[in-house]
Amino acid sequence: MGEEMSPEVQKKVEQLQDWINKQPHLPKDIEDKIARRFLHSCYYDMDKTKSTVELFFRLRDTSPELINHRDPLSPPMQKVLKIVNLAQYEISGKRNIWFWQLNDPGLEQYDHLQDARMFIMLFDAWILNNTEFAEEDIVVLDTKDINLKFITKFxxxxxxxxxxxxxxxxxxxxxxxxxxxxxxFIDKLFGLMKPFLKAEITAMVHFHVPKSDTIFKYLSKEDLPKDYGGTRPSMAEMNKEVLRIVMEQRETFLDENFWKTEKKSKGTKNEVATFRTLDID
Structure with a gap:
């Protein structure tokens, strides 16, 4: 069940949709629940929401390597889906947990680009499917299979x-x-990412060494999967639900014009739209 919109929120959604519809460089097929999600994430600050919307859709026109070729049944996508377990669920306090668990000892199958493409696909499936609005989002990454070879995959x-x-x-x-x-050696791996991260993001990061229980300072056993001493279903079980949601949206992911400004016809080589000034790089 989705949350009811107050008159104030409804007015903000209408204002944002009106603005989106006046922007020639933004897609016009954005549902109200998606517009509301952007507003909610920015605490209903309209200027900040507009900037977030701009960047979200700019990625789709300037980074085809991350957005195109997203058929979840394709061999490349199946390959990454077999070595990664994902879970997304709500816990107490209207908080969301996003869980990523790699199961690829030796990193023989891991592909950084394909992992990123999968990540964006899964997030798209989630926002298309989900109607709840969390007060806080928490990301948990299990790096048990990460080793120095990751540097060569980066x-x-x-x-x-x-x-x-x-x-x-x-x-x-x-x-x-x-x-x-x-x-x-996590400091070496984290050092690869740090140049791209804002200080407020790096301040959110907490490291937990193997066999430690320090995660319980932040999350209770009721918040975690069985794999980590919690009472939630296992990662493998929750991953099935994530994949179910993805498969429900498969037709959407097969449409490479989805949420794009510059529509691509079959056979065209021009996959990248010219966006006003923004450069993702």
């Missing part, structure tokens, strides 16, 4: 774009980031 261009997207374009209220099973 794509600087992808990392820069994803960092920009996560910090300024995703319509969520990010408050905490937890790194579980952090290896001794």
């Amino acid at each position: 794509n600087v261009s992808v990392a820069r774009k994803i960092a920009k997207y996560q910090e300024e374009a995703m319509p969520i209220r990010l408050k905490q980031i937890h790194i579980l099973n952090a290896p001794p």
